[in-house]
Amino acid sequence: MFFAYDADQEEFRASLRRFLSDRAPLEAVRRATATDRGYDVELWRQMSTQLGLPGLHLPEEHGGSGTGLIEPSIVLEETGRALTSSPYAAGLLASLAVLRFGSTQSQADLLPGIASGELVATLATAEVGSPAGVGGLETTATSRGDSVTLTGTKVLVEHGHTADVLVVSATGADAGPTGARLYVVSGDAPGLSRTRSQALDLTRPVAQVMLDATPAVALGEPGDLSPLVDLGCALLSAEMVGGTAACLDMAVAYAKDRYQFNRPIGSFQAVKHRCADMLVALDGARAAAQYAVFAADRGSPELATVAPLAKAEASEAYTSAAGSTVQVLGGIGFTWEHDAHLYFRRAWADAALLGGPAAQRARVADALGL
Amino acid sequence: MDVDYPPSAQEFRSRVKAFLGEHLPADWTGMGGLPEDEREAFRVQWRRTLGEHSMLAVSWPEQYGGAGLSLVEQVVLAEEFALAGAPQGSENDSFGIGMLGNTLIHLGTEEQKAHYLPKILSGEQRWCQGYSEPEAGSDLAGIRTSAVLDGDEWVINGQKTWTSAGHLADHIFLLARTDADAPKHRGITFLLVPMEQPGVEVRPIRNLAGYSLFNEVFFTDARTARSEVVGEVNDGWRVAMALLGFERGVTATTDAIRFRAELDRLFALARERGLTSDARVRDRLAWCHSRVEVMRFRGLQALTRSLAGQRPGPESAISKIIWSEYAQAYTELAMEILGPEALVPSGQRTGGLLQMPEAGTENSPLSWVETFLAARAGTIYAGSSQIQRNIIGEVLLGLPKEPRLDAGPFRELAASRSSQARG
Structure with missing residues (x-):
């Protein structure tokens, strides 16, 4: 029984937090996301070569460190706390799709590049009518002989306008019983047009990706893609926990410093209790996210219920904490200059990705056989 | 992991x-x-x-x-x-064994341990806890029940209230004011008092759900021996705080199991009424499942800390808020599922337990209505939700305390409160 992070993991977390606060404070995040690319290439190079982050969870034969999923969840929690803009999360999810569904050949083709950080990969699954992007798809694969082309529109593709490789979900005659299958599309494939979206979330670049008879290669055999959504929910929960914690820190620090009526506003119960509620929600979300990642790491069948419930818990904790933070900060919290709105935007964006809390609870109810 | x-x-x-x-x-x-x-x-x-x-x-x-x-x-x-x-x-064991026993083991004299522990264990003595008073609820250190030495005995006067299982007890451990000239936290003594004497009267209080589980206890020149002090005279607040640590116990790790049984009852109720396909009910049932899972995951964290030798601390305030507010939410959902059936509820009663019905209770409308009514208690007793949020804010988050208006000798505070009440 050890349901906690071990000493090495805590040390890893601490060193990563130091690195991000030195190298990518929020003013740097704002600068990086304002560029066309949307992230700092030099920072990404350091995260890749110096810290080895993109390959942490990948097998050693593909140039990774073989850590399992706990360490990547720590990365996400810390990058979520710092709002780091980098293709880390996009590459992580794409690589998990390749690991789970890809053939030996496609793994050998893609994973070493992802592990080294040289190949930026992303998952292009969501559509306007399908937030999770594994069912009810309109993007369609068409086979002619040995060649496959994809036609359709994907949205909310993280770093989709710059990624070297896209893992795309599509339906079609070869999609198997679940009606969805994964394909690999090269960033420079013909018929691919990609536009960075004007997004609510300012610190995570997303793109609309249009495929028009774009050549693609099937990623392994057809299969149920919902485990990929569960992995995404579990890992996204960890990111949201980091963001929630950052909001709480920000609100508490302000409540200690800000004086009104000749006393710190944090001494008023109206403010104190709102902060306490943030911690109660954070604590529950953290436990749920930790368990969901643990279940994902173990490949446990429990993942089908604990991942969506963790996503719902973390979404509600984060959106409510981000809103409370703006409220505790008062007028300054409503300015463009203050960083609170960056978290408020991220919170609502994360909550909606892969389906919001009500959609997640519907999945929980389904999994429970209600 | x-x-x-x-x-x-x-x-x-x-x-x-x-x-x-x-x-x-x-x-x-x-x-x-x-x-x-x-x-x-x-x-x-x-x-x-x-x-x-x-x-x-x-x-x-x-x-x-x-x-x-x-x-x-x-x-x-x-x-x-x-x-x-x-x-x-038994109902008195949580007080006798869990609270007083552990406190005596850590802070009692050898004589007290030798005298009391075997009697608590055998059931010869049944204990209750005398803390709250009409004027001292959340502000426990504002107690007014006094104990004055008369030769080799303490003479006790005052009133305790919300004394759970007091009607089943024959001994009470209580906090009494022994120095009214000291600041409020410093003039309190932790005393052990026999209840079967003329100066002690127990009157049951009927709670909102209709059950009489707690009591008022009146002390009129009641007596206990001078040696029946745990810790030092006027140092009872420290003893009370130590006891709080034992009160926290291991429940954080078992909340999930008890609420899981209740959740199964709730799912069965929704199925019987054909409401599991109703989108709102489904959403709320999945939410309830999520909250119970959160209790399970937090329990695993708590157990991990226990294995590392750490005792439960102020993070228990988070557990208290989670379970007590959940208890209201899931019973409110049951009321919604029952609809008009809840208005004239039929079937087996619960026995009135405050947290949840006894295991094995029939899944009856009346059991749900009684559990729903009883759930209002959880956010009040053992530190109200507002007090828990103060603890979370001040102890866990380090937020500043409110400016205090209760410094100085307790005698002056009590006098000023009395004159305000008259004014």
């Missing part, structure tokens, strides 16, 4: 399971499955069985007649008892 219990704990679990299998009646579903008139007799007999097999006082060291179990073993035992719906002792 792993969530598997250590082999020694699993071995212990097998022993507990074997014990329960051997000693519980064959058709046992829980106390709620027994006819009401058979429950008291079962309780008495069951407590004796527990005592004979070292399953009582599991947190006490063996030298005092306890089971000497580690925290993990206590959790395993609590889990197995909860799963089987078996009581872990």
Whole structure:
């Protein structure tokens, strides 16, 4: 029984937090996301070569460190706390799709590049009518002989306008019983047009990706893609926990410093209790996210219920904490200059990705056989 | 990370399971499955069985007649008892064994341990807790019940209230004001007082749900020996705080098991009424499941800390808020599911327990209405939700306290409060 992070993991977390606060404070995040690319290439190079982050969870034969999923969840929690803009999360999810569904050949083709950080990969699954992007798809694969082309529109593709490789979900005659299958599309494939979206979330670049008879290669055999959504929910929960914690820190620090009526506003119960509620929600979300990642790491069948419930818990904790933070900060919290709105935007964006809390609870109810 | 219990704990679990299998009646579903008139007799007999097999006082060291179990073993035992719906002792045991016993073991004199511990264990003495007063609820240190030395005896005057199981008790541990000229936290003494004497009167209070589980206790020149002080005279606040640590106990790790049984009842209720396809009810049921899972995950974290030798601390305030607010939410959902059936509720009663019905209680509309009514208590007793949020804000987040208006000698505070009340 050890349901906690071990000493090495805590040390890893601490060193990563130091690195991000030195190298990518929020003013740097704002600068990086304002560029066309949307992230700092030099920072990404350091995260890749110096810290080895993109390959942490990948097998050693593909140039990774073989850590399992706990360490990547720590990365996400810390990058979520710092709002780091980098293709880390996009590459992580794409690589998990390749690991789970890809053939030996496609793994050998893609994973070493992802592990080294040289190949930026992303998952292009969501559509306007399908937030999770594994069912009810309109993007369609068409086979002619040995060649496959994809036609359709994907949205909310993280770093989709710059990624070297896209893992795309599509339906079609070869999609198997679940009606969805994964394909690999090269960033420079013909018929691919990609536009960075004007997004609510300012610190995570997303793109609309249009495929028009774009050549693609099937990623392994057809299969149920919902485990990929569960992995995404579990890992996204960890990111949201980091963001929630950052909001709480920000609100508490302000409540200690800000004086009104000749006393710190944090001494008023109206403010104190709102902060306490943030911690109660954070604590529950953290436990749920930790368990969901643990279940994902173990490949446990429990993942089908604990991942969506963790996503719902973390979404509600984060959106409510981000809103409370703006409220505790008062007028300054409503300015463009203050960083609170960056978290408020991220919170609502994360909550909606892969389906919001009500959609997640519907999945929980389904999994429970209600 | 792993969530598997250590082999020694699993071995212990097998022993507990074997014990329960051997000693519980064959058709046992829980106390709620027994006819009401058979429950008291079962309780008495069951407590004796527990005592004979070292399953009582599991947190006490063996030298005092306890089971000497580690925290993990206590959790395993609590889990197995909860799963089987078996009581872990009488209503007075949580006060006598869990609170007073552990406090005496850590802070009592050798004479006090030798005198009291065996009597608590045997059931010869049944204890209750005298803390709250009409003028001292959340502000516990504002107690006014006084104790004055008269030769070799303390003479006690005042009133305690919300005294759970006081009507079943023959002894009370209480906080009394012994120096009104000291600041409020510094003039309090922790006293052990026999209740079977002319100066002690117990009057039951009927609660909102219709049950009489707690009491007022009046002291009129009641007496206890000068030696019946735990800790030092005027240092009772420290003793009370130490006792709070034992009160927290291992429940954070077993909340999930108890609420899981209730959730199964709730799912069954929704299925019986054909409401599991209703989008709103489905959403709320999945939410309830999520909250109980959060309790389970937090329990695993707490257990991990226990294994590392840490005792529960102020983070218990978070657990208290989570379970007590959840208890209101899930019973409110039951009310919604029942609809008009809840207005003239039928079927088996619950027995009135404040957290949840006895295991084995029939899934009746009346059991839900009573559980719904009782759930209002959880956010008030043992530190209201507002006090818990103060603890979370001030202790866990380090937010500043409110400016205090209660410094100085207690006598002056009490006098100024009285004049305000008159004014």
